[in-house]
Amino acid sequence: MTLTATEARAAKARAKDYKLADSGGLYLFITTKGAKSWRFKYRFAGKEKRLTFGLFPEVSLSAARDRRDDARAILRENKDPAVEAERRKLAAIAAAGATFKAVAEDWQRDEAPGWSPSHTARVRFRLERDLYPALGKMPIADITGPMVLRELRKIEKRGSIETAKRVKGYVVAIFKRAKGEHLVGADAVLGISEIGDALKPTPAGSKQPSLTKIEDLIELQRAVDRSTAGITTKLASRLIALTVVRVGVLRTATWDEFEGIDWDDPDAPAPDAMWRISASRMKLDVEDKGNEAFGHEVPLSTQAVALLRQLRSITGNRPFLFPGGKSWREPLSDSAISSLYKRMAGGAYKGRMVPHGWRSAFSTVMNERAAELSRDGDRMLIDMMLAHVPQGMSASEWAYNRARYLKPRRELGQAWADLLAN
Template sequence: MLNDAKVRSAKPQAKPYKLTDSHRLYLLVSPSGGKLWRWGFAYDGKQKTMALGIYPMVSLLDARAKRDEARALLDQGKDPTVVKKLRIEANIEAGRNTFERVAREWHKTYKAQWAAVHADDVLRSLERDAFPGIGALPISELTPPKILEVLRAIEDRGSIETAKRVRQRISAVFVYAIAQGMAQTDPAEKLGAVLKPLRRGRQPAITDLARLRQMIKDAEEDYARPVTRLALRFLALTAVRPNELRGARWDEFGELNGPRALWCIPAARMKGNLDRKEELGGDHLVPLTSQAVTVLRALWPLTGGCELLFPSNRHAHRPMSENAIGYLLNRAGYHGHHVPHGFRATFSTIMNEWAEREGKEHDRKIIDLMLAHVPKEKVEGAYNRAAYMPRRRELAQVWADMVSKGLPAPVVLVERPSKPIGDHSRRRLPRAVPADFRFPERSKAA
């Protein structure tokens, strides 16, 4: 029987030699001084040897424990060396089965069942929010606290709904992994109960100017049709209703080459009852800032030959999808935090706060007028929708200057990819308009 003192004091000799312990465990001492634990056993009529480690990394007690474990396998009729090899291979394979690898395999399996936009959104959310934190880790070793750490990071930026959706998608990946034998449990299954609750009530809108700029920047850096990016920027600058934007026609715009550029939205396209839509002089007038006109200049090569500013990708005579801008905001990580209609609440909040600090008398009423709100004390027919136009232009420019600070020129949005990285199906974009380009003259100014 060996003891620690004997193992420690064993000196190298000219030839390898053994120091034996019980049940055929022995220490092999090499001429170079190495001390290797070995165990001899018989299996299927053959004498075999199993390596148990190197001393002192494996102590005498550890070597005996490994020997006893191997003897237990032998009693079950198993070859301990084969079991060891299979375990090593299983561990290597588990290391290869990272969360990202399994998630991409899951996505490839199921994406044919989803709409293309949804399939892109699912993968994009995992690439943005899950893979950086847990993508490189073996899926079988992930724990609830590690996944919760990923979800909390999403919540911390205010994207409560996105955190819930990412949890659902992570959980779906684990269900797939369990079915494939790559995981035993779903550590994301119960985490929904500890995530922050959704905000209820009015449509979500970011009302902090710095966060608003960051949201626009994030969305414009995501993949999308150039028309969609420009529509988002134009919506932010004008604060009109999304449906009014979608239906915008080039013949509604006038004086685009001068200082009094104007968008005249027909009363028939405005929100309201039949009386409002048929009201004489009920058109909504939107003074266009220099930034808004710059967006139109970038848009002209794309849709200037159409009736609509923002047509459908497939049918030029139809407006763009009502979900296009919303999906872009969602992909950028703002699902549940800001919607296209939210730009109106953003404009109202920020501009009214500005008016309190720096505005003039009646600015708050003018801001309501710019949003096409009708004062309760006024009847529809008696309300002058073209009133205060000089001041409306000034306030619109104040807003545009605040929103546009730090954002790239609209022409840059046209040049960015319209498909996810790796998709080479992007069509060639038309050239930008020359510096001396002038819009066709129309008479919509006021």
């Protein structure tokens, strides 16, 4: 016969501990002092074991039976209910201390080695300003998509549409970290990911502006040359135009990344001049930043080599090509070139061109040129020169393609430099 709740309440202390059986291994254990606890007897790996479910009447008879049934289900999966109970207990303790801020700080600490200092500072600033005040102290397991969306809406109200999207990306990455540590489930990550559909679309024309006519680009360079900016900033603007690398890569470039140039002989030819940029400095998925096969090689045009030789006489005794204005130990400010474009020529280029725009300019001009000359294969070369890694391409495939197409990439880069020199 099974135990009844009435029998459990009526059980009194005796001279010795005893138990009242229920069913399926469940029984009520009564001590000599009258304490009553639910226990479950089972066998696992050939050994008899016991699991305690709690005190009666705090844990009712029906609740104890539910826990027994759960334990028996675990046994059917060839798992030890006691071990699983301990694992859940530890997970609950960990989750209780796993606030959103704690997980976010761990995520930043581990990712920062693959980020530039400026990006690291931006991520920290945005989290501290936009998310920590409302969500920082909450257990990450308690945070829902609507809660995050509410904070992103506040960013949108400031007019920072793109920033809201970036911050949402940080939150997704943080939740993926939490999922890996078993602090949240896959549904939580999916719920955060899906709020992107509720964010405002990027307004038309709010992308980084760019000039796309060669004559306009040439005039821009002339305006840079006529400006009152320092010589290194002017040369930085011209080198980014010739190499179409990202601003962060350019301003943190070091002299040891360049090869194939005889610095002692300014007239020596440099047909194999190359700028080798490590994967850690490229805009890649975090897991690819540690794989040097995803590094980027920039074949240098004759114009780029001449510029570098001129720059070498100015900053060649410094590690950075473009040292900062305050200290040679720091690189050029990430806003130096963009600020120049905004103020020069009486503000004529403000809202029309930014340093990143050289990449769009190169893509537009050289794709139009490819169409005019029926050079269909140039499209792939253009993407490779912009370091656009095709989705799903492995490191070995990417390295092989770059090596295979080095000569045509060099020719295309020279053609681009020649257009700008007209």
